[in-house]
Amino acid sequence: MRDEARQLLRRAGFLTRRRKSGLFTLRVVSGWCIFFHRGCVLEQAGRMEGDRLRYKPTECALFPLEQNPRGEWFVRQKNYGREDWDLFCLDPASSARKASESLREELALAERWEASGMGSLPAEDL
Numbered sequence: 655m656r657d658e659a660r661q662l663l664r665r666a667g668f669l670t671r672r673r674k675s676g677l678f679t680l681r682v683v684s685g686w687c688i689f690f691h692r693g694c695v696l697e698q699a700g701r702m703e704g705d706r707l708r709y710k711p712t713e714c715a716l717f718p719l720e721q722n723p724r725g726e727w728f729v730r731q732k733n734y735g736r737e738d739w740d741l742f743c744l745d746p747a748s749s750a751r752k753a754s755e756s757l758r759e760e761l762a763l764a765e766r767w768e769a770s771g772m773g774s775l776p777a778e779d780l
Contacts, residue, residue, distance in 0.1 A: 655688075655689070655691050655695055656683065656686075656690070656691050658683050658684060659683045659686075659688045659689070659690075659691070662681060662683055662688060663681075663688060666681065667681075668680055668681055668688050668689070669681070674713060677711070677712065677713050679713070680711065680714065687714075689714075694710065694714070696709040696710045696714070697709075697710060706759070707759060707760075707763060712763075712767060715760065715763055716760055716763060716764055716767065717730070717760070718730040718731070718743065718744055718757075718760075719757065719760050719761070719764050727764055729753045729757065730744055731744045731745065731746055732744045732745040732746070
């Protein structure tokens with residue numbers, strides 16, 4: 655973890671009081687997720703154990719998938735809707751792969767999440 659993120663984690667934990675889709679959000683430090691350090695450290699740890707989504711909270715594991723107010727899934731992307739993050743991973747022009755291919759694990763997780771009644775998935779399902 656980045657030093658400033660580690661300090662905040664020790665002082666205040668990794669969750670905020672803010673909720674999105676009914677779930678608490680992760681803290682942000684200097685514009686980045688508290689767990690960002692050359693990529694997602696939670697994903698890196700899971701990848702080392704053979705399951706990159708294993709330790710990621712549901713909302714993070716689903717990113718960049720999101721549901722609109724009508725409950726329909728969509729892929730967050732640059733210049734679509736009210737997207738205000740300017741991240742390379744949200745720019746369709748940054749990859750020739752279709753979202754249905756590159757987001758295969760996230761789409762499967764979204765199906766399981768939806769089937770569970772829209773609540774949090776048990777940790778073993780992440």
